[in-house]
Amino acid sequence: MKTVAFHTLGCKVNQVETGQIKDELIQNGYRVIDFSQSADLYIINTCTVTHVSDRKSRAVIRRALKANPEATVIVTGCMAELEPDKIAAMQGVNLVVGNRDKHRIAQIIEPLKGEARIIREPISPQDMLAPALYHSHHERTRAFVKIQDGCQSFCTYCIVPYTRGPVRSKAPDDVIREVEQLVQLGYREIVLTGIHTGQYGRSTPDWTLDGLLEKILASVPGSYRIRLSSIELGEISDRLLELIKSENRLCRHLHIPLQSGSDRVLKRMARRYTRDEYQRRILEIAALIPGVGFAADVMVGFPGETVDDFASTVQLLQSLPLLDLHVFKYSPRPGTPAASYPDQIDERVKNERSKVLLSMARQKHREFMKSMMGQVFTVLVEECESGRCKGFSDNYINIEFSSPHDLCGQFIEVVLDGIHRNYAVARIYA
Numbered sequence: 001m002k003t004v005a006f007h008t009l010g011c012k013v014n015q016v017e018t019g020q021i022k023d024e025l026i027q028n029g030y031r032v033i034d035f036s037q038s039a040d041l042y043i044i045n046t047c048t049v050t051h052v053s054d055r056k057s058r059a060v061i062r063r064a065l066k067a068n069p070e071a072t073v074i075v076t077g078c079m080a081e082l083e084p085d086k087i088a089a090m091q092g093v094n095l096v097v098g099n100r101d102k103h104r105i106a107q108i109i110e111p112l113k114g115e116a117r118i119i120r121e122p123i124s125p126q127d128m129l130a131p132a133l134y135h136s137h138h139e140r141t142r143a144f145v146k147i148q149d150g151c152q153s154f155c156t157y158c159i160v161p162y163t164r165g166p167v168r169s170k171a172p173d174d175v176i177r178e179v180e181q182l183v184q185l186g187y188r189e190i191v192l193t194g195i196h197t198g199q200y201g202r203s204t205p206d207w208t209l210d211g212l213l214e215k216i217l218a219s220v221p222g223s224y225r226i227r228l229s230s231i232e233l234g235e236i237s238d239r240l241l242e243l244i245k246s247e248n249r250l251c252r253h254l255h256i257p258l259q260s261g262s263d264r265v266l267k268r269m270a271r272r273y274t275r276d277e278y279q280r281r282i283l284e285i286a287a288l289i290p291g292v293g294f295a296a297d298v299m300v301g302f303p304g305e306t307v308d309d310f311a312s313t314v315q316l317l318q319s320l321p322l323l324d325l326h327v328f329k330y331s332p333r334p335g336t337p338a339a340s341y342p343d344q345i346d347e348r349v350k351n352e353r354s355k356v357l358l359s360m361a362r363q364k365h366r367e368f369m370k371s372m373m374g375q376v377f378t379v380l381v382e383e384c385e386s387g388r389c390k391g392f393s394d395n396y397i398n399i400e401f402s403s404p405h406d407l408c409g410q411f412i413e414v415v416l417d418g419i420h421r422n423y424a425v426a427r428i429y430a
């Protein structure tokens with residue numbers, strides 16, 4: 001039996017796509033082994049969102065080439081999309097596959113000898129998103145369904161529109177079929193994900209994100225819940241909020257990128273909202289959906305970010321009821337407008353600002369959990385060991401509680417009692 005080893009860098013969508021290739025190769029008779037072992041085939045799904053991801057992607061390719069010089073090495077993902085020639089020139093790489101054809105890797109593996117081949121076609125808005133087939137569990141309780149790909153927003157710092165192409169969406173019937181399969185396989189939480197999830201259906205007037213959610217909930221029976229991956233502020237419809245409020249199979253969890261609390265910086269980033277609009281909408285949603293867990297992405301050190309700009313970000317974040325704050329340091333990506341802005345920020349300043357926000361992130365996380373004490377939550381249990389069960393609530397609080405039973409994969413009602421480190425401690429609600 002041939003062996004295959006995978007390494008995936010970057011975002012959730014990459015993880016989902018690797019999962020699909022893995023599933024197909026298992027069906028084709030491959031055995032999956034750890035990346036550190038000597039495999040017959042290595043598949044590396046790269047990322048290029050920062051210069052660090054670039055470096056890591058290259059290092060992983062070199063690791064595979066070293067682990068078994070006789071192996072077939074396939075490189076795909078965003079770095080393969082952006083720099084196929086450079087990757088193909090790495091001695092020992094057999095195949096470089098762009099993002100458009102990634103889902104076909106299991107069908108194009110053989111024969112691969114001699115000089116590296118490159119399969120990289122331009123991505124067109126007409127390229128349909130292939131439906132996925134699921135045969136086996138990759139994780140215990142949570143599965144991801146890719147409903148959308150591509151982005152046309154061209155924020156000035158972001159390389160993604162150049163690597164993922166224009167917006168495409170998966171047909172609602174295909175999404176429903178995938179959710180159905182996953183629920184039948186035993187998954188209890190389905191995360192709908194994409195590169196720019198809120199743009200679902202952008203080029204197909206009948207397909208909308210809220211409409212898709214309604215259809216899934218109406219058509220897929222069973223005990224499960226649905227979580228949405230990150231969504232831009234302007235793409236949260238009132239209908240979506242109503243659904244989250246009224247339907248307990250939809251998680252009260254919204255990950256809404258902010259990036260900066262300074263209007264000047266937001267404008268230079270080509271983001272499509274102001275700081276006031278962001279603040280107003282978050283507070284409005286918090287009032288409408290009690291207990292909703294918000295996550296936000298924030299970038300520090302965007303070119304020209306002044307002390308005052310950063311202070312505006314800090315001030316805005318302080319005013320928001322956030323559960324999670326993801327802090328990123330700006331990394332210039334060649335080919336994006338911001339990379340050529342003259343007022344780049346010193347790495348030391350980026351580090352200092354990042355430190356400030358990371359400390360605030362911990363404080364906000366605790367504050368949010370504290371505000372939820374005494375309330376009842378349904379936890380989807382992901383892990384039970386030595387009498388301790390761990391899982392997440394629908395609003396994404398990490399919860400631990402005691403139980404002599406193995407409750408993995410079950411929904412359990414608990415009451416929050418306290419906080420320990422970065423998680424909430426609870427007891428089973430009797």
Ligand code: SF4
Pocket residue numbers: 151152153154155158159160161195196
């Ligand atoms: S919305 Fe902006 S940050 Fe998000 S993927 Fe598109 S260009 Fe990048």
